[in-house]
Amino acid sequence: MMMMEKEDLALSLGLNTSTNYFLPSLSLVSPSSSPSWPMPSHRLLGPSGGSISNVGGAGETRPLLTMIGVNRAPSVAATAGKVSDVEEEEEEEGGASSLNSAASSVGGKRAERHALAGDDHDAERACFRVVSDEEDGEGSRxxxxxxxxxSAVLEESFKKHSTLNPKQKLALAEQLxxxxxxxxxxxxxxxARTKLKQTEVDCEFLKKCCESLTEENRRLQKEVQELRALKLSPQLYMQMTLPTTLTMCPSCERVSNPATTSSPANPQPSVHRQYNNHDRQTAASWAPFPLEPLFLDSIPQRS
DNA sequence: TGGGGTCAATGAGTTACTTCA
DNA sequence: CGTGAAGTAACTCATTGACCC
Known part of the structure; x- marks a missing residue:
C-alpha cells in the first residue's frame, strides 16, 4: 500500500514540477469549491482517550466494498465543553452506528488476526483492529x-479532487x-503529505539551482581575474588581435564583442541587474567562452 | 527491545462566510 | 441599508500516539 501510494505521489509530483518550477505550492484548496451545506450547529469533540473499533475481513472473498472494514468512533463521553465530530456524524449517518457497532464485535484482535490471516500481509492490513473499550483501558487510542x-478508493478520489465537498465526503464515507x-x-x-513531498522536491530543485549559480559565479570570477590580468599586461594587451572589436561592460567590466552582442536594436544593458531572463538571453554572448546549453537549461525560468 | 517511520487522529489557529442586533 | 460582533464550517499546521519494521 505504501509503495503504491508513494509511486503515485512521485508521479504526480514529477509532472507538476516539470512544468512549474517556481510554483512550488500546490493549489490544492479551492475554498469556493465547497458548496454550503447545512450542518448541525454544535461543535465537536475528538475521541481522545477512546478506542476505535474495527472489523476485518481478512482472507474473505466478499465484494470489494462489503469486505472493507467498518470503523466506529469510540463512544467515549465528552470531557470537554464541546460536542464531538462523532456525534455530529452519527446524526448524519443515521442508523450506521448500530450497524458498525455490531460489525465491530465480530472482528479479531491483533493476535487473532495474525492467526486468521497467516502470512498474507495484505490481507492482514485489510483487516481492522477491533478492541473494545472494555478490553482496552481508558485513555489509550x-x-x-x-x-x-x-486506501485505493480514497487515492482514486484524491486524484480527481484533492478536496471534498460535503456531498462527496458523505458519499465516499458511505461507500467505504x-x-x-x-x-x-x-x-x-x-x-499534507503531498505538500511535504512537494516541499522536498522544491528544496532539491533550489539546491541544484544554487549549485549551478555558485559554479557560474566561480567561473565569472575567474574570467574577471583573467581579463584584469590581461589588461594589466601591456605586452599581451598589444598582441591581442581583437582589441578594437571588444567593448567593456561598464558595470561589471566584462569584455564583449559588440558585433555579436550589441546593435541599435539590441543595446547592451548599461547596468547588470539581477540575473534575470534578459541576462539569461545575453549571457551566452557576454561570456568569453560558450556556455554549455545544459547549464543554461538548468537555470529556471519563471513562466 | 528500542528506535525510527508511517499514518490516523487531535487541537490550536486562521479564514471565509452567515446571522443578527 | 450598512456595519461590526459573534457564531460556524472548513481548512492548515504541528503534534500525538499506535503500529510496524
Whole structure:
C-alpha cells in the first residue's frame, strides 16, 4: 500500500514540477469549491482517550466494498465543553452506528488476526483492529489502519479532487463504510503529505539551482581575474588581435564583442541587474567562452 | 527491545462566510 | 441599508500516539 501510494505521489509530483518550477505550492484548496451545506450547529469533540473499533475481513472473498472494514468512533463521553465530530456524524449517518457497532464485535484482535490471516500481509492490513473499550483501558487510542481497498478508493478520489465537498465526503464515507470525519481526516493528511513531498522536491530543485549559480559565479570570477590580468599586461594587451572589436561592460567590466552582442536594436544593458531572463538571453554572448546549453537549461525560468 | 517511520487522529489557529442586533 | 460582533464550517499546521519494521 505504501509503495503504491508513494509511486503515485512521485508521479504526480514529477509532472507538476516539470512544468512549474517556481510554483512550488500546490493549489490544492479551492475554498469556493465547497458548496454550503447545512450542518448541525454544535461543535465537536475528538475521541481522545477512546478506542476505535474495527472489523476485518481478512482472507474473505466478499465484494470489494462489503469486505472493507467498518470503523466506529469510540463512544467515549465528552470531557470537554464541546460536542464531538462523532456525534455530529452519527446524526448524519443515521442508523450506521448500530450497524458498525455490531460489525465491530465480530472482528479479531491483533493476535487473532495474525492467526486468521497467516502470512498474507495484505490481507492482514485489510483487516481492522477491533478492541473494545472494555478490553482496552481508558485513555489509550487504538490505531486504525485503513484497508488496502479503502486506501485505493480514497487515492482514486484524491486524484480527481484533492478536496471534498460535503456531498462527496458523505458519499465516499458511505461507500467505504467510514465516518465522514475519517474521510475528511484522510484527505487532510493526504494533502499534507503531498505538500511535504512537494516541499522536498522544491528544496532539491533550489539546491541544484544554487549549485549551478555558485559554479557560474566561480567561473565569472575567474574570467574577471583573467581579463584584469590581461589588461594589466601591456605586452599581451598589444598582441591581442581583437582589441578594437571588444567593448567593456561598464558595470561589471566584462569584455564583449559588440558585433555579436550589441546593435541599435539590441543595446547592451548599461547596468547588470539581477540575473534575470534578459541576462539569461545575453549571457551566452557576454561570456568569453560558450556556455554549455545544459547549464543554461538548468537555470529556471519563471513562466 | 528500542528506535525510527508511517499514518490516523487531535487541537490550536486562521479564514471565509452567515446571522443578527 | 450598512456595519461590526459573534457564531460556524472548513481548512492548515504541528503534534500525538499506535503500529510496524
Amino acid at each position: 487504538k490505531k486504525l489502519r485503513l484497508s488496502k481497498d479503502q 463504510n467510514l465516518r465522514p470525519r475519517q474521510v475528511e481526516v484522510w484527505f487532510q493528511n493526504r494533502r
